[in-house]
Amino acid sequence: DGGIxxxxxxxxxxxxxxxxxxxxxxxxxxxxxxxxxDPGQGLRLIYYSQIVNDFxxxxxxxxxxxxxxxxxxFPLTVTSAQKNPTAFYLCASSPARGTExxxxxxxxxTVV
Amino acid sequence: KQEVTQIPAALSVPEGENLxxxxxxxxxxxxxxxxxxxxPGKGLTSLLLIQSSQREQTSGRLNASLDKSSGRSxxxxxxxxxxxxxxxLCAVNMVTGGGNKLxxxxxxxxxxxx
Numbered sequence: 001d002g003g004i005x006x007x008x009x010x011x012x013x014x015x016x017x018x019x020x021x022x023x024x025x026x027x028x029x030x031x032x033x034x035x036x037x038d039p040g041q042g043l044r045l046i047y048y049s050q051i052v053n054d055f056x057x058x059x060x061x062x063x064x065x066x067x068x069x070x071x072x073x074f075p076l077t078v079t080s081a082q083k084n085p086t087a088f089y090l091c092a093s094s095p096a097r098g099t100e101x102x103x104x105x106x107x108x109x110t111v112v
Numbered sequence: 113k114q115e116v117t118q119i120p121a122a123l124s125v126p127e128g129e130n131l132x133x134x135x136x137x138x139x140x141x142x143x144x145x146x147x148x149x150x151x152p153g154k155g156l157t158s159l160l161l162i163q164s165s166q167r168e169q170t171s172g173r174l175n176a177s178l179d180k181s182s183g184r185s186x187x188x189x190x191x192x193x194x195x196x197x198x199x200x201l202c203a204v205n206m207v208t209g210g211g212n213k214l215x216x217x218x219x220x221x222x223x224x225x226x
Contacts, residue, residue, distance in 0.1 A: 042216035
């Protein structure tokens, strides 16, 4: 089946650790995105990528990093510099700018 | 800066009722608007996409309208069912900037009761 796969579904991070969230798509979409969702707030854009080996910061990029070495993969690393990383993280993709966006099932990250 | 507001924040209706969810945005220079559904602890499911040149889109019991000049969109759900219970999110895609930089509202949490 075509779609966007995020893993793991749940992730626990200790203070000071970096963790990486995986996002893979087999939809052959050019663009991929990472959003963060907090209770009572709308989704906020962290990073996005239009093509392989290129990505741009979104509205809340501080404390996060990404790579886009392959078209189908867009991993997100939550670094120790992110002071409040506990949230629900959603990955999305779209064929091109201005087209319909599709989302994965999310990863819930908790700092312990 | 684009701001998206959804009213009401929560809604509870009896099964079978027709209902309207509202979405308003402050900057009318949008590329398109997308409605999503989110079940608890899950990702977003795309329901309808309306391009800025369109007035409405329909899918089954769902009908979404767009009035770009007034900065409003509505999602109409006909003959609501308990399975429609979820949070509904609208998102606008701006003309400026690269990519689908969707700006989301905070959603309307819908409960359809038997």
